[in-house]
Amino acid sequence: MKRPNKHRQLQFFTSNEQLLGTLECPLCLLSQPRSHFPEIISCHHRSCLDCLQQYLKIEISESRVNVACPECCELFHPSDIRMILNNDALMEKYEEFMLRRFLASDPDARWCPAPDCGFGVIASGCATCPKLICERSGCATEFCYHCKQLWHPDQTCSEARKQRDAFMAGIEKHSTSLINSEESDNAEEIKPCPRCGAFILKMNDGSCNRMTCAVCGCQFCWLCMKEITDLHYLSPSGCTFWGKKPWSRKKKILWQVGMLVGAPVGITLIAGIAVPFMMVGIPIYVGRKIHSRCENNKVSKHRRRLAVAGGVVLSIIVSPVLAAVTVGIGVPIMLAYVYGVVPVSLCRSDWCGVTTANGKGVKIEIDEDVASGKVNVTNFYITFGLSTLDRHLK
Template identity: 30%
Template sequence: MQCLKQYVELLIKEGLETAISCPDAACPRQGHLQENEIECMVAAEIMQRYKKLQFEREVLLDPCRTWCPASTCQAVCQLQEMGLQTPQLVQCKACDTEFCSACKASWHPGQGCPETMPVTFLPGETSSSAFTLEGDDAPIKRCPRCKVHIERDEGCAQMMCKNCKHAFCWYCLESLDDDFLLIHYDKGPCRNKLGHSRASVIWHRTQVVGIFAGFGLLLLVASPFLLLATPFVLCCKCKCSKGDDDPLPT
């Protein structure tokens, strides 16, 4: 029971899951823990965070609702269902901020949405001034893939979105999904801006190379056995196929 409690608390604290599945990989039902079951295990403040994560996930997946982009407001705004496919004017009832439903910038009638979307802006700001908040030192940015707001208060520049699991560079928003060795921070405008010491980067690369080398060595050792076993496997398949073609006794 204590292990299950720690498992649930870890997922909630890290914000990794809103639907907590059974930790037993051999569970025949592959079910999820109910809210009342979770509430019996964790403290009140952790349960409050779990409900907050659930609500944020619901708003994210609801095409008729969106968050107010003003940095001083955390209200949820309702969209008009008739115009969900096109940008529409949205006015926050809490702070009266008017913004575009598509790009979250200040409302821009008759103009297309900007390619670089501002992350947040204060009530009364124009779209041009809002763009100044998007930069290397901006504390809040959007995931380049799913556009969810992400706040960075500390840590390195290699970010991973908890919503879509996309890895990217905090400074230039370039994808790091395939950059296992973090070569991105060896050159270009983000050079040496990872936030780790050179020794830790070398250690990380050594670990990654070691993992791939281990798999390669394992495959190299196992390949002779696979080659020896191939004729036997093919022979068994031939015998099985011949047996299937034999006519049934009459």
């Protein structure tokens, strides 16, 4: 691959023969002169300059910095993005998102939670002294290294989180009461990424709850707002792949107990059905497959019958072995999942829910101002910030 030139200009086809011809853009499907199709480093695909500019503007405005070619999976080189956009403001935003994504991979990176700030620090060695101060001129917001929220000197991170949840629950309750039920069913929600804190918008319509942050690439669950693995929705964590609310604690316990008790019966039943199904189904499937292929190839009737008979006999011999191998491998895997993976995932996720100290469910206390709807998102920050500041001054 040739080394990109930082100051290079658009590389167009310039020969007279090429200028006489035209190309069809695969995005807008319009035929344009070859000179309107810039040459890029990563791949050989060509799209017109207008479509590429619009495509890059949309991707960058939605915080997607790993921009791939519209026709393949090859990523655009930053020099190509600068060349195509030719827009300093967009490039500044692109570089800011790139820097934020890079810093988000550092476990000690923290971002100021103040509105319209976005100042970041690398807070190495601050775990024992978690108080951080934003060094941006005119900000000086104090925030916590552990929970990445406003500083709470007289509270633990868990207590401060419960207070914030109480405020936000009251705000949400008041806002949803101002719209009809049909609109509230499809109301939009905004939540911060659990890793970098970037706000993410999602329709509250019960759609897929597995989210990926466009800024840092964090994969998290929209219901419990925790970073997740591929097993999150396969275990009875209370979070569902689709849905608006997680399971209640009672439902999670009942499901877990039912799975532990009923797993042997269920696995035995599945194995009992799978064995005869495979022993009967495999010969039938093989016979029909051979018959249809012989018909398509116009094989004589005699040869077709011999081929079908041979395939069926061979599959009858092989199917018991396949059934035994399937049961011998599948049953231990299912048992290991039920009695190993599920309990471990539940312990790691702390039941994937928010509970009170006595473990009997969720308890939220809402101030009168919040319940009456006198608090909005802006004065929530002011109220909560001033309260922590007052406690600090005292």
